[in-house]
Amino acid sequence: MAKNTYIDGGTTTSETYSYWRKVFQRLRKHHLAMIALVILGLLILAVILAKPLSFGNDPYTYIKSVPWIARPELAPPGPGHPLGLDNMARDAWSRMLYGGRVSLSVGFICSFVGASIGLFFGLISGYFGGIADMLIMRFTDFMLSIPVLPIMVVLAAVIRGSLAAIIFIISVFSWMGVARLVRGEVLSLKEQEFTEAARAIGESPARIMFIHLLPNTMAPVIVASTLSIAGNIIYEATLSFLGLGIRQPTPSWGNMLNGAQTFMLTAPWLMWWPGIAILITTLAFNFLGDGLRDALDPRLYR
Amino acid sequence: MEKELLLEIKDLKTYFYTDDGIVKAVDGINLKLHKSEVLGLVGESGCGKSVASLSVLRLVDQPGKNAGGEILFKGEDLLKKSEEEMRKIRGSEIAMIFQEPMTALNPVYTIGNQVMEAILIHQDVNEEEAKKKTIEMLELVGIPDPEKRFNEYPHEMSGGMRQRAMIAMAMSCNPDLLISDEATTALDVTIQAQILELMKDLQKKIDTAILFITHDLALVAEMADTVAVAYMGKIVEYSSVKNIFKDPRHPYTYGLLKSIPSLISKKTKQPLPAIEGMIPSPYSMPKGCYFHPRCPFATDECRKNMPELKEIKPGHLIRCFHPIENDKGVSK
Amino acid sequence: MKKSILEVKNLKKYFPVVGGVFSKPIAWVKAVDDVSFNIFEGETFSLVGESGSGKTTTGKTILKLIEPTAGQIIAEDIDITNYSASEMRPLRRDMQIIFQDPYGSLNPRLPVGEIIREPLVVHRVGNKKEQEERVVEAMQVVGLRPEYLRRYPHEFSGGQRQRVGIARAIVLNPKFIVADEPVSALDASIQSQVLNLLMDLQQKLSLTYLFVAHNLAVVRHVSDRIGVMYLGKLMEIADTMELFNNPLHPYTQALLSAIPIPDPEIKKERIILEGDIPSPINPPSGCVFRTRCIYAQDICAEKMPQLVDIGSGHFTACHFVKKGGKTEFTKKS
Numbered sequence: 001m002a003k004n005t006y007i008d009g010g011t012t013t014s015e016t017y018s019y020w021r022k023v024f025q026r027l028r029k030h031h032l033a034m035i036a037l038v039i040l041g042l043l044i045l046a047v048i049l050a051k052p053l054s055f056g057n058d059p060y061t062y063i064k065s066v067p068w069i070a071r072p073e074l075a076p077p078g079p080g081h082p083l084g085l086d087n088m089a090r091d092a093w094s095r096m097l098y099g100g101r102v103s104l105s106v107g108f109i110c111s112f113v114g115a116s117i118g119l120f121f122g123l124i125s126g127y128f129g130g131i132a133d134m135l136i137m138r139f140t141d142f143m144l145s146i147p148v149l150p151i152m153v154v155l156a157a158v159i160r161g162s163l164a165a166i167i168f169i170i171s172v173f174s175w176m177g178v179a180r181l182v183r184g185e186v187l188s189l190k191e192q193e194f195t196e197a198a199r200a201i202g203e204s205p206a207r208i209m210f211i212h213l214l215p216n217t218m219a220p221v222i223v224a225s226t227l228s229i230a231g232n233i234i235y236e237a238t239l240s241f242l243g244l245g246i247r248q249p250t251p252s253w254g255n256m257l258n259g260a261q262t263f264m265l266t267a268p269w270l271m272w273w274p275g276i277a278i279l280i281t282t283l284a285f286n287f288l289g290d291g292l293r294d295a296l297d298p299r300l301y302r
Numbered sequence: 303m304e305k306e307l308l309l310e311i312k313d314l315k316t317y318f319y320t321d322d323g324i325v326k327a328v329d330g331i332n333l334k335l336h337k338s339e340v341l342g343l344v345g346e347s348g349c350g351k352s353v354a355s356l357s358v359l360r361l362v363d364q365p366g367k368n369a370g371g372e373i374l375f376k377g378e379d380l381l382k383k384s385e386e387e388m389r390k391i392r393g394s395e396i397a398m399i400f401q402e403p404m405t406a407l408n409p410v411y412t413i414g415n416q417v418m419e420a421i422l423i424h425q426d427v428n429e430e431e432a433k434k435k436t437i438e439m440l441e442l443v444g445i446p447d448p449e450k451r452f453n454e455y456p457h458e459m460s461g462g463m464r465q466r467a468m469i470a471m472a473m474s475c476n477p478d479l480l481i482s483d484e485a486t487t488a489l490d491v492t493i494q495a496q497i498l499e500l501m502k503d504l505q506k507k508i509d510t511a512i513l514f515i516t517h518d519l520a521l522v523a524e525m526a527d528t529v530a531v532a533y534m535g536k537i538v539e540y541s542s543v544k545n546i547f548k549d550p551r552h553p554y555t556y557g558l559l560k561s562i563p564s565l566i567s568k569k570t571k572q573p574l575p576a577i578e579g580m581i582p583s584p585y586s587m588p589k590g591c592y593f594h595p596r597c598p599f600a601t602d603e604c605r606k607n608m609p610e611l612k613e614i615k616p617g618h619l620i621r622c623f624h625p626i627e628n629d630k631g632v633s634k
Numbered sequence: 635m636k637k638s639i640l641e642v643k644n645l646k647k648y649f650p651v652v653g654g655v656f657s658k659p660i661a662w663v664k665a666v667d668d669v670s671f672n673i674f675e676g677e678t679f680s681l682v683g684e685s686g687s688g689k690t691t692t693g694k695t696i697l698k699l700i701e702p703t704a705g706q707i708i709a710e711d712i713d714i715t716n717y718s719a720s721e722m723r724p725l726r727r728d729m730q731i732i733f734q735d736p737y738g739s740l741n742p743r744l745p746v747g748e749i750i751r752e753p754l755v756v757h758r759v760g761n762k763k764e765q766e767e768r769v770v771e772a773m774q775v776v777g778l779r780p781e782y783l784r785r786y787p788h789e790f791s792g793g794q795r796q797r798v799g800i801a802r803a804i805v806l807n808p809k810f811i812v813a814d815e816p817v818s819a820l821d822a823s824i825q826s827q828v829l830n831l832l833m834d835l836q837q838k839l840s841l842t843y844l845f846v847a848h849n850l851a852v853v854r855h856v857s858d859r860i861g862v863m864y865l866g867k868l869m870e871i872a873d874t875m876e877l878f879n880n881p882l883h884p885y886t887q888a889l890l891s892a893i894p895i896p897d898p899e900i901k902k903e904r905i906i907l908e909g910d911i912p913s914p915i916n917p918p919s920g921c922v923f924r925t926r927c928i929y930a931q932d933i934c935a936e937k938m939p940q941l942v943d944i945g946s947g948h949f950t951a952c953h954f955v956k957k958g959g960k961t962e963f964t965k966k967s
Contacts, residue, residue, distance in 0.1 A: 019743065019786060029321075193739035196699055197802070199719075201753045202726035211752075215743040346821035347792075446909075460910040490684035491848065492907045495892035499906055517822065520851075520894035543898045561826035562896055563855035570855050570874060571678075571833060576826035580791050596823075 026295040033291020036284035050097035057091035059098045059251050074267040099251035107233040109167050114174030115225045122182025123209050140176045148173050156244035166245050170235050178224050185217040219296035227289035230282035237278050253278050305336035308511050314371035316357045325584040327353040329535035340512045342526030348581050349532040351515045355481045360388050394424035397472035401484035403464035407456040413467045414452030424475045439470040462493035481513045531555045534592040541618040551625040553597045599624045636674040639842050645669045645705035647695050663914050665691040667866035680845040680853045683863035686914050693812040693846045698722050730803040734815035736795035740787040747783035750801045772801040793824035812844045850893050862886050865922040868941055871949040882955045885923045929963040
């Protein structure tokens with residue numbers, strides 16, 4: 001008998017659609033998240049195109065003179081310098097753009113590194129259980145019970161300055177949430193029959209973890225990481241504001257705030273813009289994270 | 303001997319308005335249930351049997367909505383009642399038992415308290431009387447040691463005992479109508495036999511009508527007087543239990559009965575006469591008769607038009623252009 | 635003489651119940667307790683029983699998805715009881731499993747083509763192109779359109795997903811498949827399709843099945859021999875027709891009489907068992923069925939009856955069933 005009878009029905013579309021496309025369709029209905037996505041897109045575009053958007057200014061150059069005021073230091077906004085000049089007569093607008101580069105990359109890189117560490121620990125802990133699980137989880141508890149900011153301040157004071165150091169310090173404290181999350185997910189995924197099916201085929205633990213478990217934990221990890229970008233940007237800003245983060249002359253939104261606070265009364269505009277930038281960015285990441293959480297919710301799926 | 307009509311569902315429609323489109327879960331169902339009669343409503347998943355029962359109690363959640371029809375209970379339309387009036391009816395005149403008693407029972411109260419609560423809400427009794435009545439009910443449904451069990455929490459009981467407690471709660475106010483939605487599906491077969499026996503017994507004692515919803519045709523054969531077979535939100539065949547099993551006329555009913563592995567036949571390990579294909583997606587229903595893509599007798603007429611539910615002999619209604627004649631097989 | 639493809643001897647699986655601060659076992663769930671049987675080449679051997687009977691645990695322990703506590707599992711003359719995961723790997727080509735849950739048994743993030751290809755990748759069968767050809771072939775055999783290769787599990791209905799699970803199990807051409815409640819999550823009309831497919835595959839690929847199920851009508855239809863389990867123990871083993879026509883163990887008798895029959899005119903006298911299935915943490919002494927058995931006597935509380943051959947391959951574990959199938963039941967006073 002020729003076996004050409006197929007079982008049809010069940011599906012609605014003629015073409016296949018992937019999980020992520022469906023997620024994006026759902027995300028599109030979340031207005032706040034979409035606005036956040038547009039804002040973040042513009043921000044990222046702006047910091048990538050920092051050079052052409054700087055009107056020929058350079059964030060490190062001291063401007064000798066401006067036509068509308070006698071002293072270039074702390075000059076108010078004027079033609080060619082939309083945000084004025086800072087206390088060392090550098091163009092504030094171009095420092096905003098280049099500072100955004102630093103702040104956003106710290107946010108992204110720390111979240112990525114933190115998520116990777118968290119994924120690694122969470123997978124091992126959840127899959128193997130037993131002593132490995134006990135040790136990793138107690139270490140996680142320990143890390144979570146440390147008051148983060150004082151320790152960061154101390155660490156930053158010891159290893160001063162470079163961008164890599166700041167990223168390291170923030171990352172060290174931003175993996176615990178993901179580790180716990182992933183462990184929980186893995187514990188429930190492990191009970192599902194597809195993991196058992198993988199073992200029945202003869203798959204190795206490593207393959208089970210990377211092919212079957214890891215992709216299924218991505219949804220909550222993405223949500224947590226998106227939300228943690230906002231937190232990391234604030235950590236960077238805080239450290240830099242305290243003078244322990246990114247060091248002059250490299251600009252970041254945090255150290256721009258630090259530099260501007262002394263002149264709060266004479267040149268208040270220098271403080272507004274980095275402050276507003278931090279506010280908008282963190283809000284946008286939070287809204288995007290919320291939207292992703294709804295769009296990725298597995299209960300809405302199947 | 304026509305008994306008094308208790309529940310009449312006329313052209314009931316319950317639609318779900320989802321992001322992906324409208325799902326016509328219940329799409330114009332007509333049912334009649336007489337006093338102290340058992341009506342079996344059978345069908346596979348997606349046929350709308352559970353939604354229909356929830357619609358009767360007006361318990362369909364968002365995004366589900368009533369989209370027309372009437373539900374006449376003792377001559378009054380339940381769809382026109384206020385929420386307040388419905389609350390009085392639920393649990394006292396119409397009671398319901400579910401598939402999973404664990405989710406229907408509140409885990410933080412004892413079994414006794416929950417049964418008692420139902421009695422206190424709907425009957426004019428004081429606590430002492432209610433407690434006495436509760437223990438009586440627990441005993442009636444065959445829970446051993448009812449005084450002791452009164453203080454047990456749902457998780458301390460087995461599935462069968464929980465279902466008994468649910469039945470005690472449902473029957474405590476002598477309802478006129480009991481809706482049983484897959485009440486024995488989650489139970490083991492020896493426990494299922496106990497619960498079915500209990501339901502039959504109580505039905506005789508309390509004289510309640512039962513709307514018995516299940517996917518299992520064998521259970522319907524045991525319990526029901528009349529049977530309605532549902533497919534994709536519509537009733538396709540409606541008749542006495544004897545007619546449905548001995549003289550099924552709709553190709554779907556016929557196919558379903560044929561596809562059940564027999565307990566008598568001498569020939570095992572033979573291919574079963576299965577119904578081809580699978581149920582369509584509720585978002586893209588076929589034109590014409592919903593069953594035509596799977597029906598071996600489908601013609602152009604079936605592909606174009608939806609047949610009406612018509613009486614082909616007294617008390618036997620089917621929704622089909624080409625009813626099966628006696629001895630005409632699906633295999634043909 | 636039929637060739638035995640799998641032999642299980644005195645298999646036990648106890649799960650610890652942990653409690654206290656140090657997560658020490660405080661009790662044991664005797665999921666499978668001293669179970670022995672053979673499976674012959676080419677047959678369908680079924681394990682039936684209610685929840686908690688240990689039938690699924692037995693099936694999964696045989697495949698070493700669960701580590702046995704004691705006993706022996708002999709697959710084609712090789713004792714695999716103490717095989718490690720890596721020692722088991724080559725054997726898994728011949729021993730596969732079909733799961734109950736068509737939703738949980740497929741990785742939701744992999745397209746079905748990849749899911750079916752996984753066994754070939756793991757066992758390094760052929761190159762990518764050959765693997766894809768075999769996936770297409772397997773999909774055709776189970777009645778799935780090969781065009782659906784790149785679709786994800788959530789785009790399929792329950793019956794189709796179960797076919798994906800079956801395709802994954804047969805793609806390596808195994809000899810032996812454990813089918814763990816393969817149709818119990820499916821609708822009636824889909825159930826018969828999948829049963830037909832399983833029987834068809836058995837013929838075509840000369841498969842041996844261990845079929846685990848609770849639906850007795852289904853089991854009767856597909857099995858050559860049946861083992862009835864209750865609380866981790868085997869109560870009775872017999873050929874299908876023998877078991878249904880001549881059940882000797884009181885539990886089997888009650889179980890068979892509890893099956894609802896799709897015929898309103900048959901009103902059969904039913905043996906309604908009293909009470910619930912006891913907890914496997916603290917099973918009754920002696921015969922585990924005695925608490926619900928209408929024929930139980932004093933001896934039943936003292937001694938667990940052994941599973942003995944009472945003639946022509948019919949095994950029963952009851953004190954009152956004698957050689958030749960004579961029963962000496964007396965009702966409890």
